[in-house]
Amino acid sequence: MTTIYRAKRILTMNPARPQATHVAVRDGRILGAGSLDELKGWGDYTLDERFAGRILMPGLVEGHSHTMEGTFWRYAYVGYFDRTDPDGRVWPGVGSIDAVVERLKEAGAKLADAEAPIAGWSLDPIYFGGRRCTRHDLDRVSTTRAIGVLHASAHILNVNSRALELAGLLRRGVDHPGVPLGEDGLPTGELKGPEAMMPAGPHVGFDRDILACDELGLRYFARLCVRKGVTTAADLASLLPPDAVDMMQRVTGEADFPVRVVSLRRMLNLAPKDLIARAKELAEASSDRLRLGIVKIVVDGSIQGFSARLSWPGYFNGAPNGLWYVTPEELRAALALALEHGVQIHTHTNGDEATELVLDCMEEALARHPARDHRFTIQHGQLATAAQFRRMKALGMCVNLFPNHHFYWGDQHYSTTVGPERAERMNACATALANGVPLAIHSDAPVTPLGPLFTAWCAVNRLTASGRTLGSEERIGVGDALRTITLGAAYTLKLDQEIGSIECGKRADFAVLEDDPAEIGPGRLKDVRVWGTVQGGRVFPAPPAP
Amino acid sequence: MTGPLPVTVVGGYLGAGKTTLVNHLLRNAQGLRIAILVNDFGALAIDADLIEARSEDLISIAGGCICCSFGSDLMGALMKLAQRDPAPDHVLIETSGVAMPDVVARSAALIPAYAIDSVVVLADAETVRARAADRYMGDTITRQLDAADLVVLNRTDLVAAAELEALRRWMAREAPRARLIEAVRAEVPAEAMFGYSHPAVGSGTLASGAIRPAEDAAARYESASFLPDRPMDVEALARALARPECGLVRAKGVLCDADGLLKTLHLAGARFEVRPFPHAGAAATGIACIGLRGRFNRAAIEDALARAAAAAR
Numbered sequence: 001m002t003t004i005y006r007a008k009r010i011l012t013m014n015p016a017r018p019q020a021t022h023v024a025v026r027d028g029r030i031l032g033a034g035s036l037d038e039l040k041g042w043g044d045y046t047l048d049e050r051f052a053g054r055i056l057m058p059g060l061v062e063g064h065s066h067t068m069e070g071t072f073w074r075y076a077y078v079g080y081f082d083r084t085d086p087d088g089r090v091w092p093g094v095g096s097i098d099a100v101v102e103r104l105k106e107a108g109a110k111l112a113d114a115e116a117p118i119a120g121w122s123l124d125p126i127y128f129g130g131r132r133c134t135r136h137d138l139d140r141v142s143t144t145r146a147i148g149v150l151h152a153s154a155h156i157l158n159v160n161s162r163a164l165e166l167a168g169l170l171r172r173g174v175d176h177p178g179v180p181l182g183e184d185g186l187p188t189g190e191l192k193g194p195e196a197m198m199p200a201g202p203h204v205g206f207d208r209d210i211l212a213c214d215e216l217g218l219r220y221f222a223r224l225c226v227r228k229g230v231t232t233a234a235d236l237a238s239l240l241p242p243d244a245v246d247m248m249q250r251v252t253g254e255a256d257f258p259v260r261v262v263s264l265r266r267m268l269n270l271a272p273k274d275l276i277a278r279a280k281e282l283a284e285a286s287s288d289r290l291r292l293g294i295v296k297i298v299v300d301g302s303i304q305g306f307s308a309r310l311s312w313p314g315y316f317n318g319a320p321n322g323l324w325y326v327t328p329e330e331l332r333a334a335l336a337l338a339l340e341h342g343v344q345i346h347t348h349t350n351g352d353e354a355t356e357l358v359l360d361c362m363e364e365a366l367a368r369h370p371a372r373d374h375r376f377t378i379q380h381g382q383l384a385t386a387a388q389f390r391r392m393k394a395l396g397m398c399v400n401l402f403p404n405h406h407f408y409w410g411d412q413h414y415s416t417t418v419g420p421e422r423a424e425r426m427n428a429c430a431t432a433l434a435n436g437v438p439l440a441i442h443s444d445a446p447v448t449p450l451g452p453l454f455t456a457w458c459a460v461n462r463l464t465a466s467g468r469t470l471g472s473e474e475r476i477g478v479g480d481a482l483r484t485i486t487l488g489a490a491y492t493l494k495l496d497q498e499i500g501s502i503e504c505g506k507r508a509d510f511a512v513l514e515d516d517p518a519e520i521g522p523g524r525l526k527d528v529r530v531w532g533t534v535q536g537g538r539v540f541p542a543p544p545a546p
Numbered sequence: 547m548t549g550p551l552p553v554t555v556v557g558g559y560l561g562a563g564k565t566t567l568v569n570h571l572l573r574n575a576q577g578l579r580i581a582i583l584v585n586d587f588g589a590l591a592i593d594a595d596l597i598e599a600r601s602e603d604l605i606s607i608a609g610g611c612i613c614c615s616f617g618s619d620l621m622g623a624l625m626k627l628a629q630r631d632p633a634p635d636h637v638l639i640e641t642s643g644v645a646m647p648d649v650v651a652r653s654a655a656l657i658p659a660y661a662i663d664s665v666v667v668l669a670d671a672e673t674v675r676a677r678a679a680d681r682y683m684g685d686t687i688t689r690q691l692d693a694a695d696l697v698v699l700n701r702t703d704l705v706a707a708a709e710l711e712a713l714r715r716w717m718a719r720e721a722p723r724a725r726l727i728e729a730v731r732a733e734v735p736a737e738a739m740f741g742y743s744h745p746a747v748g749s750g751t752l753a754s755g756a757i758r759p760a761e762d763a764a765a766r767y768e769s770a771s772f773l774p775d776r777p778m779d780v781e782a783l784a785r786a787l788a789r790p791e792c793g794l795v796r797a798k799g800v801l802c803d804a805d806g807l808l809k810t811l812h813l814a815g816a817r818f819e820v821r822p823f824p825h826a827g828a829a830a831t832g833i834a835c836i837g838l839r840g841r842f843n844r845a846a847i848e849d850a851l852a853r854a855a856a857a858a859r
Contacts, residue, residue, distance in 0.1 A: 168656075168657065168658040169656065171658075174656065175652055175655065176649075176652040176653065176655070176656055177649060177652065178653075179656065194621075195620065195621055195649075195650075195653035195656070196653070196656065198619075198621035198622065199621065199625075199656055199657060239617075239618070266618075268586075268617055268618045269585075269586045269615065269617035269618065270586060271586065309682075321685060323644070323646070323686075324644040324682070324683070324686055325644065326644065327559075327560055327642075327643045327644055327683070328682060328683065329560055329643075330560075330643075353682065357682050
């Protein structure tokens with residue numbers, strides 16, 4: 001059975017036939033894009049006119065997100081910026097600690113049990129004029145409930161006195177770099193880093209492993225994908241124990257599950273040899289909508305958390321250099337084994353020193369196990385230098401940059417973390433493209449909101465929240481940006497033969513748009529309205545907000 | 547409950563001898579039920595003859611010791627471990643090569659069931675200086691050393707005497723706070739690592755000679771017990787004993803404080819802690835000390851005791 005969809009315009013991303021008006025679909029795949037007359041040749045068809053006034057693009061590909069974005073929506077949203085939930089409701093940003101308290105009180109009012117905890121997420125006190133949130137602030141919400149609010153970075157948790165008490169931390173003599181103390185000698189309620197967060201996390205309703213995604217979270221995540229035009233999303237990454245894989249297989253395999261999830265296995269708990277063996281096992285367990293087998297290695301921390309490893313001269317404000325999360329020996333061993341066994345690796349690096357280490361280790365690994373088309377990918381690579389992009393190209397590596405950072409924290413990068421010059425070259429998309437490095441761009445949701453068109457807007461405009469253009473030389477054009485959020489991201493996941501463009505033989509994955517991203521103007525790219533998606537030939541309209 | 551469980555963190559870069567040390571301690575546990583937490587079993591090879599049983603994340607070891615892998619969740623593993631019956635006598639956390647061991651120790655102490663015993667960092671005498679000059683890892687290595695209470699300089703038999711002397715001076719600059727223990731094949735006496743030879747200290751009886759170095763270590767270590775019968779300023783005593791001139795690696799005791807109350811004193815290299823004695827009733831007072839032969843300074847210890855007694859009057 002063939003369906004031919006008529007659209008106002010189809011942006012195919014196929015350079016040989018960049019635009020079309022019709023696309024023919026059979027068995028979830030694309031027969032071809034062109035005019036109706038051309039497509040009639042495939043035989044009997046049904047003409048579907050529902051997209052006649054709309055724009056089709058290849059289904060958008062989010063190259064670096066976390067399915068836990070779906071998990072977080074069961075908690076109260078207290079971010080500074082407006083954000084759309086999986087049902088399409090827009091939650092207004094909260095502009096002050098008082099507003100955070102109000103939002104949490106509203107969440108508490110819906111709970112019958114007077115002792116049930118309240119959890120919130122996406123707090124960003126960097127916008128509250130330097131004032132930190134304390135337990136006394138959250139005590140205004142409740143002194144009987146445990147309250148916890150996770151920061152936007154997901155690396156800091158603010159709790160109230162009751163939560164500290166339940167965690168055994170409301171005492172004098174606590175001595176930890178992640179637990180600041182007030183003048184009274186008691187913790188202020190700010191818990192920095194996973195170890196400091198852990199004793200309080202379960203009491204405020206954050207599960208032990210908040211990075212893991214459960215079934216409900218995965219369903220919410222999928223609904224968000226539909227709203228943002230995403231038909232394939234990479235989940236970077238989790239430990240993928242067998243029960244989690246079973247759950248993900250079951251849920252993604254349901255007839256109406258709308259997104260292809262590419263879930264990476266983190267290198268934790270396993271020596272390189274066992275890790276690569278596990279990755280091969282996982283690859284075997286892949287299905288159409290759950291792709292497994294890629295490995296992620298975290299090399300350093302984050303720039304705004306001052307835990308990224310920077311090359312000389314380090315942080316602009318003089319903070320000590322960050323932390324390594326892996327030794328060069330382990331990194332080298334894993335890269336070499338992966339090349340030998342045909343397993344793909346994505347490495348998280350934020351600082352330029354961490355990127356340099358990956359390039360050094362990759363060069364050695366390739367000397368031992370020469371490999372073509374490995375597509376090992378630098379994830380984030382935010383501070384990568386021009387010389388490093390040239391080495392990536394020479395080594396056959398891809399890069400997935402993080403332009404959303406310019407909007408959310410660009411002003412802080414300029415003033416505090418890395419200073420003006422390096423802030424302007426952060427996430428150097430133009431340099432990557434100029435050097436021929438295969439490029440993707442990402443949201444790292446839930447760190448910033450899922451939405452490839454917004455990410456494209458960030459790469460095209462490089463505007464900060466205060467309106468500064470941060471590095472105009474590194475802006476890229478709309479055409480490049482749109483290719484990057486489709487074919488570019490697909491290439492880094494080795495899926496470009498299946499998805500990323502609308503052409504004969506590929507999966508029938510489309511983003512259905514109300515506005516034309518090629519026409520709306522670079523400054524309004526983020527305002528393009530998404531009607532929904534088509535995934536594997538199945539149509540998923542985004543339901544209207546309640 | 548006899549007070550928080552003591553935690554020793556063993557850090558140091560890859561190849562410094564952490565696994566050798568762990569195996570050595572398991573062989574010389576002397577009746578202590580040690581619980582060892584490691585990042586992953588892949589990196590730790592427990593000698594096969596020590597293993598009684600193993601499951602995916604737990605290895606049972608002769609003499610009631612256990613080894614658990616914590617993966618990404620050290621805090622969860624510690625909380626679970628605190629619930630075990632019988633509880634271990636001592637917890638030892640082996641960190642990854644890039645972790646900051648002092649931060650790991652302070653994280654464990656966030657859980658009320660645990661208290662820091664000591665932060666021990668191993669260094670390979672042959673390679674540590676080259677590693678500390680490494681373009682990528684150098685500052686990580688020196689930060690680890692600087693955070694140590696005790697540095698175990700391992701494989702000293704593999705370097706020439708002049709090099710060893712230069713290494714000691716270098717170590718004094720890089721880790722000025724830490725006390726240095728030199729070792730071959732990571733053979734550090736359990737007493738120096740854990741501060742006692744049997745759980746008697748925990749149960750409140752401390753007799754002369756409670757710290758007894760094993761025979762094979764006697765040549766390298768010296769120990770003595772002191773049984774002061776007067777009240778003393780215990781905090782001042784601890785501070786004095788932590789000074790390098792006393793040459794102590796460990797000290798543990800129960801003493802009568804200036805206020806007439808019993809206090810426990812616990813010292814591991816540069817780290818010390820004074821706490822109220824956790825048991826009711828009277829107890830014999832005394833303090834046992836262990837240090838490296840040649841640096842153990844009995845006169846300095848006696849002087850510290852006399853001054854602390856004078857301060858209490």
